[in-house]
Amino acid sequence: MKITKICCIGAGYVGGPTMAIIAQKCPEITVTVVDINEERIAKWNDKDVNNIPIYEPGLSEIVGEARGRNLFFSTDVDKGIDEADLIFISVNTPTKTYGAGKGMAADLKYIELCARQIARVSKNDKIIVEKSTLPVRTAEAIKSILDNTGNGVQFQILSNPEFLAEGTAVEDLLNPDRVLIGGDTTPEGQKAIQALEDVYAHWVPRERILRTNVWSSELSKLTANAYLAQRVSSINALSELCEKTGADVNEVARAIGMDSRIGSKFLKASVGFGGSCFQKDILNLVYISKSFGLNEVADYWEQVIIMNDHQKRRFANNIVKTLYNTVSDKKIAFLGWAFKKDTNDTRESAAIYVANDLVNENAKIAVYDPKVSQKQVLADLDYLETRNSIENAKFVTSFSDAYEACNNAHAIAILTEWDEFKQLDWNKIYDQMQKPAFVFDGRNLLDGDKLKKIGFVYQAIGS
Ligand code: UDX
Numbered sequence: 001m002k003i004t005k006i007c008c009i010g011a012g013y014v015g016g017p018t019m020a021i022i023a024q025k026c027p028e029i030t031v032t033v034v035d036i037n038e039e040r041i042a043k044w045n046d047k048d049v050n051n052i053p054i055y056e057p058g059l060s061e062i063v064g065e066a067r068g069r070n071l072f073f074s075t076d077v078d079k080g081i082d083e084a085d086l087i088f089i090s091v092n093t094p095t096k097t098y099g100a101g102k103g104m105a106a107d108l109k110y111i112e113l114c115a116r117q118i119a120r121v122s123k124n125d126k127i128i129v130e131k132s133t134l135p136v137r138t139a140e141a142i143k144s145i146l147d148n149t150g151n152g153v154q155f156q157i158l159s160n161p162e163f164l165a166e167g168t169a170v171e172d173l174l175n176p177d178r179v180l181i182g183g184d185t186t187p188e189g190q191k192a193i194q195a196l197e198d199v200y201a202h203w204v205p206r207e208r209i210l211r212t213n214v215w216s217s218e219l220s221k222l223t224a225n226a227y228l229a230q231r232v233s234s235i236n237a238l239s240e241l242c243e244k245t246g247a248d249v250n251e252v253a254r255a256i257g258m259d260s261r262i263g264s265k266f267l268k269a270s271v272g273f274g275g276s277c278f279q280k281d282i283l284n285l286v287y288i289s290k291s292f293g294l295n296e297v298a299d300y301w302e303q304v305i306i307m308n309d310h311q312k313r314r315f316a317n318n319i320v321k322t323l324y325n326t327v328s329d330k331k332i333a334f335l336g337w338a339f340k341k342d343t344n345d346t347r348e349s350a351a352i353y354v355a356n357d358l359v360n361e362n363a364k365i366a367v368y369d370p371k372v373s374q375k376q377v378l379a380d381l382d383y384l385e386t387r388n389s390i391e392n393a394k395f396v397t398s399f400s401d402a403y404e405a406c407n408n409a410h411a412i413a414i415l416t417e418w419d420e421f422k423q424l425d426w427n428k429i430y431d432q433m434q435k436p437a438f439v440f441d442g443r444n445l446l447d448g449d450k451l452k453k454i455g456f457v458y459q460a461i462g463s
């Protein structure tokens with residue numbers, strides 16, 4: 001079976017970049033990305049490719065090349081589904097905020113709506129690929145909906161988890177460590193796997209494309225993220241011990257990272273991990289384990305999140321403690337709001353939680369992030385529902401210039417490791433601040449010795 005038309009439901013951080021690369025690498029395949037969010041689709045279609053809604057280095061150039069040729073963005077979900085041989089489901093699966101599994105299980109309502117829509121619209125056989133992060137056995141649920149509500153057409157369900165990291169999505173997609181495709185072991189299932197494999201084989205060496213059963217594929221995605229998050233929580237746990245004992249966490253990380261069995265990646269101590277995947281996926285793992293009565297397994301993984309919450313809280317507490325136990329009415333500048341550099345995504349960013357704790361102490365927060373708007377900063381705080389949006393707006397303001405954000409501040413907190421923060425004129429910033437001027441480096445980004453020479457009181461994580 002040869003795929004000629006692909007539809008992707010969901011034009012977000014996963015669907016958008018993934019489809020842009022497929023379109024670029026497979027010019028003979030028509031790729032249509034559909035979404036119910038009209039504003040988002042309008043931005044993807046903006047004449048100026050720099051206005052696309054997702055910031056990823058290198059992405060706008062690729063969209064510019066493929067859009068209108070074989071890459072299309074549309075709000076007509078029905079038409080997209082109807083015309084496609086292969087459909088990626090790439091809608092969001094946030095953690096449930098209500099009912100059973102609240103705060104832990106994935107909310108599958110968007111997935112279910114998609115499955116029902118596909119069943120209603122489809123008039124010919126199709127391959128359905130789950131691309132969103134989903135708890136194990138979601139494919140089974142999708143299959144049951146499709147088979148029981150469809151028009152008698154055949155569906156093959158594949159799991160093809162996305163391993164791209166935001167900020168490096170283009171590079172990760174062009175040169176993936178592996179592509180994982182889970183499907184049925186039946187001949188029809190294997191045929192569907194082959195069809196998707198042939199799409200990726202346009203640019204990915206076949207030996208890097210792994211075939212598994214559907215459930216292994218789904219669980220591998222959760223496990224990969226749980227392992228990565230665990231490494232961050234492990235080094236963050238050690239960072240606190242380093243602060244107490246005089247060891248330097250960066251030196252420890254370097255020393256253990258040179259052990260080839262451990263490896264050097266994901267050993268950077270920080271104010272805590274964020275992003276839409278780590279916490280959500282671990283919570284899923286915890287929820288699934290609990291639902292099978294595996295309490296020790298659930299507790300083991302939950303500890304990774306407990307440690308991460310502790311790290312964020314500890315960072316905020318340390319600011320308060322160091323500023324003579326009061327930050328009331330003090331201006332604290334946040335450099336960075338995104339959950340990591342080179343993305344405009346703020347989901348679960350540590351900055352949100354640190355800001356929330358400091359606002360509880362009546363601090364005035366001044367945010368500068370090169371890619372995040374004031375609207376987004378306030379929406380993130382409002383989402384926590386700790387206080388109403390009018391209160392949040394009284395305490396938190398965004399600036400489009402780092403110097404303005406830092407002007408008159410008592411302290412600066414580095415929340416995102418944007419490269420440009422290293423290039424700032426730190427002498428100028430120091431002159432404009434209240435004294436003593438503090439820098440709390442939540443990313444171990446800056447040259448502490450240089451800042452101390454200027455006159456700053458400088459504190460980094462884990463040293
Ligand atoms: C992650 C996985 O890496 C990716 O494979 C999966 O598809 C989605 O989830 P992402 O969340 O985009 O990707 O970013 P990632 O680079 O993994 O970083 C997650 C968080 O951990 C960030 O907040 C980052 O700043 C933090 N982190 C990462 C650290 O604090 N220290 C590190 O050493 C590495």
Ligand code: ADP
Pocket residue numbers: 009010011012013014015034035036037040077090091092093110113114132133276
């Ligand atoms: P991710 O990081 O997983 O890509 P996003 O939230 O960035 O998550 O993107 C998911 C997209 O899916 C959103 O733009 C949302 O509007 C879209 N979406 C959710 N449900 C549907 C649906 N039933 N039909 C079409 N699009 C949907």
